[in-house]
Amino acid sequence: MRAIDRKLLRDAWRLKSQLIAIALVMACGIGAFLMAVSASRSLEATQAAYYERAAFAHVFAQCKRAPLSLADRVREIPGVAAVEPRVVVSVNLDIPGMFEPAAGLIVSIPDRDDPILNRLHLRRGRLPEPGRPGEVVVSEAFAEAHAMQPGFTFGAVINGRLERLAAVGFALSPEFIYSLRPGSFVPDDKRYGVMWMRRDQLAPSFDLDGAFNNLAVAISPNSNEAAIIDAIDHLTGPYGGESAHGRDEQVSHRYVSDELSQLRNMVRVTPPMFLAVAAMLVSIVVSRLVRTQREQIAVLRAFGYTAGDVGRHFLALVAMVGVLGAVLGIVLGAAMGNLLTSLYVRFFRFPELQYHMEAWVGLVGIGATTGAATIGAAWSVLRAMRMSPADAMRPEAPAVYRVSIVERLGLDRALWPSAKMVLRHLQRHKTRTAISMLGVAATVAILTLGSFVGDAIDELIELEFHTAQRQDVLVTFNEPRATRALHALRAAPGVITAEPYRVVPARIWHGPRLRREPLQGLPSDGTLRRVVDDRFSHVHVPPDALVISAGLAELLDARRGDELVIETLEGQRPTLRLRVHRVVETYVGTGAYVDMATLNRAMGEGPTLSGAALTVDAAASARLYQELKQTPGVATVTIKRAALESFEETLAENLLTMRLFNLAFACVIAVGVVYNTARILYAERAHELATLRVLGFYRSEIAGIFLGELAVITLVALPVGVAAGYLLCGAATWAMQTETHRIPYVVAGRTLAFAGTVVLLAATTTALFVRQDLDRLNLVEVLKARI
């Protein structure tokens, strides 16, 4: 080995802890990158393969009741490859051992064959025997939530009659990789399940013999999806057809895609941030190295090493950090990718979800870390290369110290001499001080960002579950009912109050812009379900006017005072013209609200309701649920407490995982920054501090000077980091908002306090660790060395 390479290794060994600290910061960035890229690619590949294998449809359409012959006409639309006419119905379920009602979605499969589209992947058991009544295949998620075995029987209210169903098999479907009960944000496998039944067993109960109410359509590659959707709408329109849509509006597909795009966003934010911090750390370490080695560089140059040799020498050191960072990052990324995939397996029901990390991703990682390290080192390495051998040979001029700003402002009288030393030293090394402060501030910001999601969700829960929806139970009917149904509910056991509401599916137009959005009629004197804006204030819906959410307003490009044309899709399908009375800022979803009496009048009906919100005496709830399960015409029963629980349960676990990762990542940065700063401070000041010791200063006194610098850096960085974190959260809410969803921009005080405390602790621990070296300072050796 050449002597110069040996020098490289020894330098690296001497700086090992610093270099490892930097490599760890890089590893976090690259780990996050690899995790996100490999997990998203695995997910994408799995999704594509499964869609292909299971013949997942491209277009979906619903209607009230259309003759099967219509399906043939749909098949004739140019570009349509396959059509699967189906019966899809919602039912209430009575699951043994569960006193609340559960909701189910039954999808028909052909009488004898397998479906041609959205094929089932049977995990256990078998498909229903043709011609045998009461047999269903149940979605695996629902089956697992209830520990069902093949043969498990349960009750279902099918078109008003309670019938017994037997689960003969458990299956997966590309249509329900992620199954979400309509109107909720998180899956609730206990209370919502999908099942499949032979068409001839299902259709008669719903008067859909020889007819269908749902279409799944596959289109050929390169055909015009929008044109096909229009053609389908045109055909199904007379049969109560509501807008057909592509995969983009299909719930399961949408959620998987959202997850994919979140992973892709993550690739854009987290890794660059960590690599930037790592590059800064490399820059301070290499700049210090070049400065202390200027005479060694001069000797190398004097003896004929070229500037290129010198540059390569330092770059090799930097490359070592980069490669180490990348290797650690690859290990970390693979581990996190596996973990993430195992989380996905619980939410996304794929036949198999396998995690792969492709080789090129690792290579990109190595390229990114060495690149970041090189950029960080570039300036110092260039300086080393440009050093003229003659200049470098002269001892460096004594550092120019100036009276610090604090002193110039005349605030120095209160300062001890040692405090002056601290301030002057910090000011002399402005760039490095600034970089260290930035690093510490970045940590605070990252921690704030990581915890802020929890705050935002708390805010959403408070708004959605406690302010907007104040009912205990929400009941929806199969079909609109007259007021009698409301009286019946009021008379049901345990019901304290019952408030009606009316929902009418509609297409809302503003000029050429169209959005399908149900019109929600709320009673003018209602207190349970209310329109609430993002400031928690109640918004009144006046008669003959429309209140719409900001998300909808944006989609329609509508403002307050604009007139919207509302094409209702129920009954006689009257068209309404209403002015926008107000646009409400909301977080989740879109909405269009009218006064219920106005809606009833416009629909040409007497007082009619689609469902009701109830407040319930908890003591009697069991009896109420029992009764509701068996009440004909009750389509769904949503218990707020249960929904809230499942929401919190699902999210709490995910949030905890996320926060732990975030915490670990942030600590790595905090330690990396503080440790490197401390090491360099120590190296720079060991001589001076040893001199002070020789002059009779106590250890504690010089430790004060040493730790004082770190304390100043950390304490100045904290408020900067808190401010940056707050802004970063704002940027995140902005970046994560979609057309219909926003994240509340609320950062709780405790989140900021948490971030500050963690960083303070990490900094203190690291500083005390380096301080031990100060206690072991060998005075003779330090003074002998020429600095």
Add this chain to the structure above:
Amino acid sequence: MPPAARTRTPAPSAAFSARALTKVYGMGEVEVRALDGVDLDLFAGEFVVLLGPSGSGKSTLLNILGGLDVPTSGTVRYLDHDLTRMDDRALTRYRREHVGFVFQFYNLVPSLTARENVALVTDISPDPMPAHEALALVGLAERMDHFPAQLSGGEQQRVAIARAVAKRPDVLLCDEPTGALDVKTGIIVLEAISAANAQLGTTAVVITHNAAIAAMADRVIHLSGGRVAGIETNPTRASARDLTW
């Protein structure tokens, strides 16, 4: 020291010839003329001592001869190379192939052992001697695997000389090699330089403040205020051992 070396007369061919050499440092308003029109010939194989008061331009001249620095004006030729016309790359090559340096403060690489410090240079030289041989030449064969921090000042300087001579340089340039050393150690160091000069035929230029050392030289060049103030030729050279200071 072989007696022949002491009586050898300088070869007639000039290894270095400097003409009207000027080096001006512009430090803001003040202009420092470190060299101010130096004309000088140094002959191959001779042992030259540069004497002069502090600030007279000795280090500046040595650095220019060694290709570490370039003059503001004037020319320096080494054999048939014009050093003043060389770019950094060419100067580096010149140093690599022809020059060995010894500095006042040793300038060893602290993370490398004595042997490795020598290897640092032999690794890139066309015709080096083995590192241990060079160390044996300065009497440090036993301490080869010690780090600079484990060596005394004089020992470190001898490693520096071993490092300089190991490449069998044509020119050995020493800037106050004994400045930080006591008499006894100084003598050992000078003996090492003189041995290289004698055994390898290396042209040696040694800067010193110590007029006594001048007795070892073939010629003594006096610098003052950036000019050559005088040149003496010693009829006989003293051996390092006989010096007193």
